[in-house]
Amino acid sequence: MSENIRVRFAPSPTGPLHIGGIRTALFNYLFAKKHGGQFVLRIEDTDQNRYVEGAEDYIINALNWCKIPFDEGPGKNEKFGPYRQSERKHLYKQYADKLIAHGKAYYAFDTSEELNAHRKGHEVEGKTFIYNWHxxxxxxxxxxxxxxEEETKKKIESGEDYVIRFKSPQDETLHLNDIIRGNITIDTNVLDDKILFKSDGMPTYHLANIVDDHLMEITHVIRGEEWLPSLALHKLLYDAFDWNAPKFAHLPLILKPTGKGKLSKRDGDKLGFPVFPLEYKAPDGSVSKGYKEDGYFSDAVVNFLAFLGWNPGTEQEIFGLDQLVTDFDLAKVNKAGARFDPDKTKWFNHHYMQQQLDLDLAKQFKGSQLELADIDVNYIALVIGLIKERATFIKDFWGLSHFFFESPTDYDVKASKKAIKEGTSDILIKVSDIILGTDDFNVENLQANIKGWITTNEIGFGKVMMPLRLALVGALQGPDVFDIIYMIGKSETIERIKAFLQNISS
Structure with missing residues (x-):
């Protein structure tokens, strides 16, 4: 593409940012970066009644955590600022007036009560009320x-409430194009005359959106499927202003895990997964789960979000952000809704867990577990190297590794019945002697000495290794027994075997 690509993400600060919004931001970011363009953040806060304090900061923090920061936006490279619509409201009236002057819009003074009466009257006749040409x-x-003109002027000057409506054309066929959905045909007779501006001085979304996209020189509008019904009006507005319209791409919905209906917070609450990137504390004190606080890596979140609607056309599923930028193509975005799979998100997180440095994970693990306060972080890192393959989240580490840091206080009953046989005490006493006699204390020598003794004496491996593991761990779980022995050390190993033998005898 030779043009200077400019895309925008334009959320409303009415609460936490749904992962559907993050997916929209991600696709805009990928498209902009692939083509050397600019990714713009614009805060669409014209509806001040729904404005939530702190929501804008939440949006920015979420983008930064996902490593898809905006190039231009509030407080950053404000080439086309301001980037909050509430700070741009002085701009919109002149454009509404321009539409009226050219016969493309008109003042309407109908009250809410009058419009409701019209709607009810239509319902009685089995019809739908549409405010338009008919x-x-x-x-x-x-x-x-x-x-x-005189009556209109008098009403306005007297302070009567009004709106400015777009005058949708009659008996025309619109031919629209969407990068993802192809050609779309619309009969203008079914369009209603949408409100563009209100007498309180604030524009509606439709007017502000078009004016801002034009003034900010947006070349591509990549947004959610829910805005597809507005495409006809937006194209008509561009035509009415005699402006070049940007290219449009409407992304598919993110569906519930069942595949039916749009994913909502309620689905996450019901099934125990987040639908927001970061934890959100609402003004009423309620708290919504976030992917960050639930232990997901941002790289994993970005990877699985990329696959909600986009497919590279290959079997590859693991994509870092740089490769996503290289491979992303709007032509490979699906029309159909993308089913959200909570298990797949965990699969991605497990993969990215394995890519993390053990020391980095150890620092996070230590900071989250009081029992590790006095433990050397380098020792913790060695432990993590042994157990992280079985972990999906850092919060899984303690359950997989607690026996590296503290002796078992009890022993799994079911495992004990399986592991403890006649002669088990004698076997463990001999194993203790072998461990004590291993001077060059490392995994290889321990393994060679103990396995050599087992083989020489023709003892079943299970008769030795199961009770040994139970003595060290308290259950039949964990990594290789010889790794455990080496990590906890000779004296601690002997003490744990002694404690287990006392438990057996009692």
Missing amino acids: NRQKGRLVNSLVLS
């Missing part, structure tokens, strides 16, 4: 198309 000039509705 009724806007028949006298039943109060607007500047039926009022004289």
